[in-house]
Amino acid sequence: MRVFNCDHCGHLVFFDSVRCLHCGSTLAFLPDQLTMGALAPAPQRGAQFWQRRGCGEHVAADAPFYRMCRNHTDYDACNFAIPAEDNADLCPSCRQTRRLPDLSQPANLGRWKQIEAAKRQLFYTLARLGLEPAPGQSGPVFEFLAEWPGSPQVLTGHHAGTITLNVAEADDAERAQRRVALGEPYRTLLGHLRHESGHFYWDRLVRDGGGLVAFRTTFGDERADYAAALANHYARYGAHGDWQSQHVSSYATAHPWEDWAETWAHYLHLVDLLETAASYQTRVTVPHPQAAQQHQITDPFADPRPSFDDMVGQWVPLTLMLNSLNRSLGQSDAYPFALSGGALRKLRFVHDLVRAVGTRRPPG
Structure with missing residues (x-):
């Protein structure tokens, strides 16, 4: 499997990473995009939502929203994120x-x-x-x-x-x-x-x-x-x-x-x-x-x-x-x-x- 780069700072990250060691961004794998994403809290959408950061200082208004897989929240056992429009509480892998x-x-x-x-x-x-x-x-x-x-x-x-x-x-x-x-x-x-x-x-x-x-x-x-x-x-x-x-x-x-x-x-x-x-x-x-x-x-x-x-x-x-x-x-x-x-x-x-x-x- 390939290695990835933090899409906020460009630092090398891995498939199982949960935090960028260089910029401190929260990381999650995005199964809808098949890539790692740097995420920032999105309280404007709700307490459990995150938004993809990108490389700028500010999150773009049209950046997609995500929620963390419930197995991440409850057990620290998953690093996949779920698109906000997906009503499931488990990621595509965990729900199997x-x-x-x-x-x-x-x-x-x-x-x-x-x-x-x-x-x-x-x-x-x-x-x-x-x-x-x-x-x-x-x-x-x-x-x-x-x-x-x-x-x-x-x-x-x-x-x-x-x-x-x-x-x-x-x-x-x-x-x-x-x-x-x-x-x-x-x-x-x-x-x-x-x-x-x-x-x-x-x-x-x-x-x-x-x-x-x-x-x-x-x-x-x-x-x-x-x-x-x-x-x-x-x-x-x-x-x-x-x-x-x-x-x-x-x-x-x-x-x-x-x-x-x-x-x-x-x-x-x-x-x-x-x-x-x-x-x-x-x-x-x-x-x-x-x-x-x-x-x-x-x-x-x-x-x-x-x-x-x-x-x-x-x-x-x-x-x-x-x-x-x-x-x-x-x-x-x-x-x-x-x-x-x-x-x-x-x-x-x-x-x-x-x-x-x-x-x-x-x-x-």
Whole structure:
């Protein structure tokens, strides 16, 4: 995701910023504009209203009015603002969450805040792709649930438009334990949400969008017994053969639905990281004794938008540099994957489908 500048003083600010450290302006993300805005109180409109400041000393009379999301006001858990004419008290991201754990428990409150932060990042990327709000409705429904003694196990997953996440995934130690137990090289809150959103958009874009024939040619027949496929996957844990030649991850071999969701998540990884690097005007030089190769990272949302081949050509050296930087700090690889020709073919399928839908539906 890109970095932003305070539209009052020009100082660098970030997607999750709530105050400009240079000029002190209150900041909020404006989902109707897909940008950060510096806001000033607007008592002439009402106690809860704000107005976009702009770069002058005085707020323009015609500057748009906003209200803060109720989760910002009540819990300090959101930095999205709502246009004044929108009667909802929750922002477009927060209103998608329908069930919460018991927030009177401090641990649950902290976990929920982390999950909502990851969900807002997902919302941003989907909106930039022209997919949020989702075709035909406002987007997926989210349920963030906690286990308690005697209660059923909470499984992270997607069913009929609802994405469920066990809030324990917000605990670093718990998530790391599960990552090791399942043999996963990568496990993050944002990764979970991206993966599960893939199941949601498979329903909307592939099943309901007339893409089943092309999907089956690329990923396989999703009509295969899903429960049996998952049971077989975990039964042969650690013995998945040469999955790298056709899949982005070992888990993607379990079933065509999981192959799609893993590929979808990787595509969102690719788009988000390229946008971040492009906003810093990153140029990557891959050392070579005869002829070093230089790659200028291009914003994937630039006009005209780069081709899939150009994006992949920039992605590979960028992730090499990213992993090298992580190792310099004694950390594991941030992107512990190597994309094969078979995996890239599936990523291209996702790219082409998203581009086709996004060009018909303007972002935001």
